[in-house]
Amino acid sequence: MxxxxxxxxxxxxxxxxxxxxxxxxxxxxxxxxxxxxxxxxxxxxxxxxxxxxxxxxxxxxxxxxxxxxxxxxxxxxxxxxxxPPETQVSSTTRTASSVLVKTAVILLLIGGLGWFVLHLLLQPGSAG
Structure with a gap:
């Protein structure tokens, strides 16, 4: 060949x-x-x-x-x-999905921590 x-x-x-x-x-x-x-x-x-x-x-x-x-x-x-269009989209979608998942996890971690800190700061008796 x-x-x-x-x-x-x-x-x-x-x-x-x-x-x-x-x-x-x-x-x-x-x-x-x-x-x-x-x-x-x-x-x-x-x-x-x-x-x-x-x-x-x-x-x-x-x-x-x-x-x-x-x-x-x-x-x-x-x-x-x-x-085929589905093959082209799937590689792009896979990359976009990966970015979205990572972003969501980061936001959840930051958001969860933010709410916890805010809760601690706003508790009665924590100001002084």
């Missing part, structure tokens, strides 16, 4: 950038995206090698292939846009 063929350091770094940018994607979708991009690079290299005496290892060929693919962030953004 094309995924088994080794790529040069530039192409591997490009794939690493995509993987870092795609950290928020579900693991199966991230793996699928990386496999698709890797496959595209390998196929494009093979096609370019047939007309190039330098073959697959020509740095200019690799650079041109990666340039045509585009910015890794843009590739990931397109993959995120292709996700």
């Amino acid at each position: 094309t995924e088994d063929l080794p790529l040069d350091a530039t192409a591997e770094e490009y794939l690493s950038e995509i993987e870092r940018a795609a950290a928020a994607l579900p693991a199966n979708r991230r793996a699928e995206l990386l496999a698709d991009v890797r496959s595209h690079i390998v196929v494009a290299q093979a096609e370019a090698a047939s007309g190039s005496p330098a073959g697959i290892e020509d740095p200019a060929v690799i650079s041109q292939i990666l340039s045509k693919l585009g910015d890794p962030e843009a590739i990931v953004a397109a993959a995120v846009a292709d996700l």
Whole structure:
């Protein structure tokens, strides 16, 4: 398979950038995206090698292939846009829920302590 063929350091770094940018994607979708991009690079290299005496290892060929693919962030953004809406919302909702829970706990602790201190200060005989 094309995924088994080794790529040069530039192409591997490009794939690493995509993987870092795609950290928020579900693991199966991230793996699928990386496999698709890797496959595209390998196929494009093979096609370019047939007309190039330098073959697959020509740095200019690799650079041109990666340039045509585009910015890794843009590739990931397109993959995120292709996700079903419930998948996109669930990651955002999960983050928002986590923040809300932490905020609620903090407010309860502060609020509970505040009421306790206020109760102690307002008790008869505590003023003097």
